[in-house]
Amino acid sequence: MxxxxxxxxxxxxxxxxxxxxxxxxxxxxxxxxxxxxxxxxxxxxxxxxxxxxxxxxxxxxxxxxxxxxxxxxxxxxxxxxxxxxxxxxxxxxxxxxxxxxxxxxxxxxxxxxxxxxxxxxxxxxxxxxxxxxxxxxxxxxxxxxxxxxxxxxxxxxxxxxxxxxxxxxxxxxxxxxxxxxxxxxxxxxxxxxxxxxxxxxxxxxxxxxxxxxxxxxxxxxxxxxxxxxxxxxxxxxxxxxxxxxxxxxxxxxxQRQRILQRRLQQWTTYEQAFAPLAGIGLQLPFIPAYASAHNGHIFYLICRSVEERQQLIQHLADQNILAVFHYQPLHSSPYFHPRYAGPALGQAENYAQRLVRLPLYFELSEQQQTRIINCVLNFYTT
Known part of the structure; x- marks a missing residue:
């Protein structure tokens, strides 16, 4: 609860x-x-x-x-x-x-x-x-x-x-x-x-x-x-x-620049805090060199399995923190699957099953973000 x-x-x-x-x-x-x-x-x-x-x-x-x-x-x-x-x-x-x-x-x-x-x-x-x-x-x-x-x-x-x-x-x-x-x-x-x-x-x-x-x-x-x-x-x-x-x-x-700067600050805080998780097999957002500037719209983690992802979401929910997954592949959706005749799209399925998005918005306070970070790190260290 x-x-x-x-x-x-x-x-x-x-x-x-x-x-x-x-x-x-x-x-x-x-x-x-x-x-x-x-x-x-x-x-x-x-x-x-x-x-x-x-x-x-x-x-x-x-x-x-x-x-x-x-x-x-x-x-x-x-x-x-x-x-x-x-x-x-x-x-x-x-x-x-x-x-x-x-x-x-x-x-x-x-x-x-x-x-x-x-x-x-x-x-x-x-x-x-x-x-x-x-x-x-x-x-x-x-x-x-x-x-x-x-x-x-x-x-x-x-x-x-x-x-x-x-x-x-x-x-x-x-x-x-x-x-x-x-x-x-x-x-x-x-x-x-x-x-x-x-x-x-x-x-x-x-x-x-x-x-x-x-x-x-x-x-x-x-x-x-x-x-x-x-x-x-x-x-x-x-x-x-x-x-x-x-x-x-x-x-x-x-006020677009003020909003952008705040979100990038929050995004970078997450990135730095969760860097150690890469050592145990989680994926952090990858920013290619050609993506010379991004806007901090989403910070996500890619868990090691769908079961782990669901357990992490529940762990955060138990601490009154809402984290969510994201898109479900359109090619295998209930609507389109009967019409799809192509090969399996493994990477799309992978992100659908393992990606989790963390709270990120302008008014997220430093204390709240620290609480989210500690909750995620505790999940992986206890």
Whole structure:
């Protein structure tokens, strides 16, 4: 049973930086609530200016950003999309909903990101796109992936849901693929409760993306005075977030560096404290040299077995600490398994069975983090 004498430590706690309610009140006072108002434009301009995106479009979720990316591909029956199995359902659903055939790739042996050799194995004449996920805000091996994209004339989509303010060498994640999706869900470093962003890095997609974003109309161009009236000109859906969401997000973006520094400090504290566990067979997060900067989004341990992982989670729960596992492989899920005809994806299964995530959020105090560290170390030394 959990100890009632100890304060509860959740896995995640959304952090309010201070100006969220002020900016929401400003948006309400302006009388523009439905989206694409001053705060939407402020956020989009920020990403285009600071990240160098050709176009940045706020969405109501990271899932919506991925769905927009799938719409932009104009997928036809038989078209194939390669993606990792160790990811969230949104990465797959966006393309499955457009009729794509999903080809699931395994993870790398030293970190949960997609293995470039798996991409090479899965490419066929029917392949249209590759989706990479920067797990825990740590870059995929883009240098090994880009030649495959160029050789086979494919579209590269970055699922950068967890990767804001992370880098591959000198390039920000989300600025490398033709398209990229970010999430501002309450579990992310920068949060708006819900919300997301589609980053367009290839100008061929820019104008159409805005039309899809505006429910298939040229409404945005109309309000800029570029057309005499707005009409239904393409497919689309309701992807815009409200101005309330954008106002909340703007407050968070203003404090992004403070949030980043705090999370990296906590992440490094974990890394240093748990370094001895590598000597008894546990894996700590591996940060490749090309992942020149990550954002401290997740700190995880990879236990020696699924049984050990469950015992550790329970041990922490007994001390009022919530630690959690993560993705279950999509290729072997109840929904997709009957449709899957490929080989076993052992690394994805390995991470699903052995990976455990520890609490990491802005307001986690030093005392609370010390308590978590001591609890984990006691599990392995007693």
């Amino acid at each position: 959990p100890s009632t004498s100890l304060d509860y430590i959740p896995f995640n706690k959304p952090y309010l930086v201070g100006n969220e309610l002020r900016y929401i009140a400003e948006a309400a006072a302006l009388g523009k609530l439905s989206g694409n108002g001053i705060f939407t434009q402020r956020c989009q301009d920020f990403f285009q200016r600071e990240y160098g995106f050709t176009r940045a479009l706020l969405t109501n979720s990271g899932t919506a950003a991925l769905e927009m990316a799938a719409l932009l591909l104009d997928l036809q029956p038989g078209d194939e999309v390669i993606l990792p199995s160790f990811t969230f359902t949104s990465t797959a659903n966006a393309f499955l909903l457009r009729g794509a055939t999903l080809r699931f790739a395994d993870s790398s042996p030293d970190h949960p990101n997609i293995a470039p050799a798996e991409i090479a194995r899965l490419i066929t004449p029917k392949t249209r796109a590759v989706v990479v996920v920067h797990y825990a805000g740590v870059a995929c091996d883009i240098a090994a992936i880009l030649p495959l994209i160029e050789q086979h004339n494919l579209v590269l989509i970055e699922d950068a849901a967890q990767a804001i303010e992370s880098y591959h060498l000198t390039r920000r994640l989300g600025s490398i693929g033709h398209l990229a999706a970010f999430s501002f869900h309450e579990t992310k470093n920068i949060s708006a409760g819900e919300g997301g962003l589609l980053a367009i890095n290839d100008s061929q997609f820019a104008d159409r993306a805005e039309i899809i974003w505006e429910k298939g109309t040229n409404r945005a161009a109309f309000f800029r005075g570029e057309t005499a009236k707005y009409q239904w000109v393409d497919i689309g859906s309701s992807f815009l977030p409200s101005e309330m969401t954008a106002a909340f997000l703007w407050a968070q973006l203003e």
